[in-house]
Amino acid sequence: MPAIELKHVSKSFGPYQACKDVNLAIGEGEFVTLLGASGCGKTTTLNMIAGLDDVTSGDILMNGRRVNDLSPIERDVAMVFQNYALYPHMTVARNIGFTLKMRGLDAAEIARRVEKVAASLELSAMLERLPSQLSGGQQQRVAIGRALVREPKYFLFDEPFSNLDAGLRMRMRAEVKELHQRLGVTSIFVTHDQEEAMSISDRIAVMNKGRIEQFGTPEEIYARPATRYVATFIGSPRIELVSGEIVDAGNSSACRIGSVTLPVGRRLPSGRKVDIGIRPEHVKLNTSGIPATVRLVQPVGPATHVTLDWEGGALVASIPGFVRLSPGTATKAEIDTNHLLIFDRESGELLS
């Protein structure tokens, strides 16, 4: 039985439909990320799971029990918010302990549990401080402490690291992953950062325009994106798409892009209009291959991203280490055709 299950869940705000027929089954102890651009319905979905927003239609089940009409506390969820949402007039200790006070625990028990959680998050020295006296990272840790102290069945994270600087974001990401490994609590994490989603999740649900485009492991999502949208959303540098047409090539099919023909390794109906996705790590610069011109060279340390112009449009090659090339240089691009991703032009779906 899934720990959390969404069945045909939709949500409308007046005429605007924020979520459309969302179906999701999350296993016990799993770490699932809802990933998508802003306005895709991921936070609305999370709010419905939390019990902060009503469901317009469909059902939300937790351990098989329908929870549509239950309050957040009855669902036993804890949530960490993007802007921390700490109570500004309460000290760190009172912020963390507030939920226990609402549950009617006595002061001694609250103090004991607050101290335990504070120690695990290295907040012990700050218990008497106000949120305004803490740094962004410390505030977020208090917000996590507030979620932890309840020992809830489910953790929900709504873009918790968006307001942190890059370095701190990486550290907090690792901390949350370790926390999950340690506690094994079923968690749902919302982010628009695909790298964050890839690094932290057991499975990712990529959302677009209120729908789930694909739900799978980071590897599945990256290597076999179900749609063109997922392919372009995942991966950095971004996948390049070029327009082509399927043609016959003996036993198999190929894709013709201008004067270039790339083998696609299987049979597809000829004449079909497609978009070919080529990831940067599947492009090499070589002495043979497609003629191309260097447009842009961007070294990032472990690799150099070289943007090329060729007949089909643009192409990015990710080459290990530092590469010395000047813009305008003529070169040849070798594409690893085993990894081509072929999407139907019209529907945007992956052709398998």
Added chain:
Amino acid sequence: MTFARLQQGGPPRQAIVILGLVLFTCWSAGPVIWLILSSVLEQKALIAQPPDLSPQNFTLDNFSTVIGAAASLGRGIINSLIVAVFSTALALALGAPAAYALARLPVPRADNISFLILATQMLPGIAIAIPLFILISRLGLIDNVLSLGIVYLSFNLPIVIWILRGFFLGIPAGIEKAAAIDGAGIFATFWHIILPISLPPLSAAAVFAFVEAWNEFFFALILTRQQAQTTPLVIANFAGQYQTVFGQMMAAAVISVAPVILLAILFRNQIIRGFADGMMKG
């Protein structure tokens, strides 16, 4: 010129700002200074043209006379205190939950209701004076501090609701969501979270309501006779039938504004923050 300097404005602009502030201060403080001067000048020096401000004309006799005849002023101050505290406390106790509901709960047509509440303040006092008088006299509450308290409450409540609603609208929704996740219902959220973070606008609204009630003259005049007279009426009574002893009147006025000024000084930071928050976020 650096950006910071540009934002501050050059010397000419600063001079204009300072001149404006000086003029405004004189405009606001002038009457108060004149009030205090009048209270410590002898009647002869006060009504001379121009007033004679030589040191020998200064006296504290007006104060000793007024305090000597303390019975009426003392009763006036006590009545004013009762009426102002009663109407302010009730306006806050009723206005804060009302403002919260209108700002944050799914109340249908909350904007229209809020506007209607404010609209009640647009009627001139004289328009409701007669019906109000008839109503209060039928209730047998003429010359009773309770009736004044209720009347002032009806003026103060809309203002309190309006000030607080502006502030509540600006509170980030995340904080209420966090409270809901933490297991707090609407009342617990309001009591434990919203009220404590609303101290500045609450103070501002309280001082505003208190001053309104403390200074009100017109309704106190028509709804009281003797027992329930408030300070402004007692002061007005110093204008006798044959002679107005300005000095005593002013001394009584100085004594009566002292609590209000004290209140304003004590809460000035909260008041400024309260009004600023309400304005920016409302």
